[in-house]
Amino acid sequence: MSTSVLYDAPGPKAKRRVLFFSVLAGIGVLAVLYLVYRQLDKQKQFDEAKWSPLFDPTNKDFELVWQRLGEALTATLVAAALAVVFSLVIGTVLAVTRVTAAPWYRWAVVGLIELLRGIPVVIMIFFVARVLPEYGVDLEPLWFLVIGLTLYNSVVIAEIVRAGINSLPRGQKEAAESLGLTRGQTLRLVLLPQAFRAMLPALISQLVVVLKDTSLGFIISYEETVRVAGQIVQVLGNPIQTYLVIAVIFILVNYALGRLAVYVERRLSRGKKTLKTDDGAAVLPANVLTGEGAGGVM
Amino acid sequence: MRFRGLVVGTVTAALALSMTACGKSDTGTGTNPPVETAAKFDAGTTMEKLQKAGSVKVGTKFDQPLFGLKGLDGKPAGFDVEIAKLIASKLGVSADKIEFVETPSKVREEVIEQGKVDFVVATYTINETRKQRITFAGPYYEAGQDLMVKKDDSAITGPDALKAANAKVCSVTGSTPAEKIKTYVDAANIVLFDVYSKCADALRTGQVQAVTTDNVILLGLVDASKGEFKLVGKAFTKEPYGIGIKKGDVKFCEFINKTLNDNAAAYEKAWKDTAGKVSPDTPKLPTTAACS
């Protein structure tokens, strides 16, 4: 349903009313912004010294700050990329196992998936980083973070892939089997490629989630963006400004990824095989997404 | 099938990327003490092993002003860092061959037990519980726990005044001061963060009324506050800082103690270059304890 059916095309009275509320809302927003500005000013948050290391190229610390941030961003992206790749692989394996499992061990796989889904990522990362060294597994924080993120995201991806496989028309599987393909071949050659195509937007959204979760690396001293921001803040003493920059960077990157997911979804739904409901909107299973295809599950 | 190529390509790229992430180490800044190349160590001792290796791994803090703080250049600097360099130089290891690893308060015993570092110099207070897991060399400095409050706060004159003022106190998770302050305030009035800068912010905005930790660290925070904070000035505990090494390594402990005792001038210089910039008094090396 297009949401504009919720209200008629506005007539003169409605237009006046909309204008009135618009002005009211506009004033409200401006008032809040002004109050915020005034309070920050009182706390001397608009001091040049706090902003210039981040924005002014002539400041002596500018280059160092951005060098550190650049390293940190690279670290974040590296961790995210590794986690996504491993999760994809393991997640697909898990999904395939669950779909093809004989009942006697399916419950084990299902149990594992439900177990891993119920634990917070931060606990998983903490767990991996504290427990593995006690058994002699000595790795850099990067790998603990990647392992923790992979454990968590592979089950999410397993569910996404499974939903994708289940959402394909039955005819595909039946046609493949009638051609004489084994179960494994059916999955590999027919079902998975289509499932991936259908699930691509959701997978990209999951990438956004992974990127955000890399910020949890700070609890195990991995030098990703949020932690390095903390170190910079210790030296420069400008937490609000630095974290504002970090927030903007994250928002821009993740927003771009979100738009990418929407674009991919639109391209795929142009005549290709995706799921369509009665009202024509391309819909992916609701228990996986939380919104117009670009939400992911936090 | 193109999809498979994409997967292979991504995995290769990811592995290549991960190679760049490995092997990053941090060397310290500040002065470089002269390296002692002629020292002879008994076979089988940690000193001999380190001298042979030509490098050491040292655990220190990256977020303690004046003692171990990672600067904008990515290198840790501070009094602890200088002491580490001094010890390394006597092992024949130059300052740029030291790999500094971040050891926040909570992981110090673990990293020593697991051999991830060779020794830890990280505002490491000596206490009996820790002594059960590791051995301490030193002490190399004696701090005391103190309180930092806002400049115009006259109500809080010491730890006993905290309860009366119903004050909220801030400290860092897993640190000794955080445990000790529990005898003076209710648990509900203790706020814990992972770094001291957050405590300083909380004090500035009125979220807490006092910050507690070792007085030298507080001095660094007071200095950074540009007159907004002050030190209450009454140290109510004794915090001897030690150098953590593997449990039972008596020979290494004795070597470190000897190094500290024989190099008073280097010790003073280490202080003056770091914490001394803020603290008026240069401390004397405390009597090093017997090794066990």
Next chain:
Amino acid sequence: MNVILDNFDLYRDGFLKTLLICAYAIVGSLVLGTVMAAFRVSPVPPLRWIGTSWVNVFRNCPLTVVLFFCAFGLPELGINGAYFWFGVAGLVLYTSAFVCEAVRSGINSVPAGQAEAARAVGLTFSQSLSSVILPQALRTVVPPLGSVIIAMIKNSAIVGAFGVGGELFAVSDTLTSARGEAALPVLTGVVIAYLLITIPGGLFLGWLERKVAIAR
């Protein structure tokens, strides 16, 4: 395993505090999220703009950064309070963006005929939204909302790093760091505690989903 039994009161208190944080956060984010969804579909452009920006900011920003601004930014603005409330506020702000999107997709799933009929009968925007659309949308919205809530329960662990003491993650931190206990049993206890919340929660939401499911 003795660690868990010896410190059972810590675990129990942590469990209850986590539940408390989650309870407040669920209520707050549901309310705020629905309001933002209403903003996004309203005829007033600035409200639409507020809703869209809200979602874009809070969906794309990591929770850690949001919590940071709540714990340290709000006091800068002169708003002082217990860190518990800042933690809950951060969780609410972050989750409300996801709730908003879930509710909005629910609104979109209600057949257009419903809204047209409401307009034909003469209901205003807010009346049609509250009496016709939202009640129907809420039924479709249960599955995605359910996963958002489970995810939020898990995110409550992060709040522990921002001055909120006493919840489960902080308990694990205290036991493994300050008291030097071995990590495996301590964390196993914490994991079990979380599963005690998320698994029954998941089962309850699954039951709810089946109960309100509509054959479309």
